[in-house]
Amino acid sequence: MNFISNLIKSLFLIFMLLVVAPTILFLAKSYYAHFIAKKTHIGVIELPNNINDSQDIINAAKNLFSCPEIKSLILICDSKG
Numbered sequence: 001m002n003f004i005s006n007l008i009k010s011l012f013l014i015f016m017l018l019v020v021a022p023t024i025l026f027l028a029k030s031y032y033a034h035f036i037a038k039k040t041h042i043g044v045i046e047l048p049n050n051i052n053d054s055q056d057i058i059n060a061a062k063n064l065f066s067c068p069e070i071k072s073l074i075l076i077c078d079s080k081g
Helices: 002-036 055-066
Strands: 041-047 070-077
Touching: 041 055, 055 070
Parallel strands: 041 070
Antiparallel strands: none
């Protein structure tokens, strides 16, 4: 009798774990997803219509390239022709 009682308790516990565990895993994944998501940052440099001094653009590009989170760079050119 003791063996059957322990077997029923064990089966009930296993059943409850199988029912509850997916819900707990789903909730934990949705709660912590933003911590493990890969984040890619894009640097943007706007070039003016008249470029008198290129040193400002070079410094901006160096600052963006030195940042490890930035994976790409966009140059926005304001050109009339």
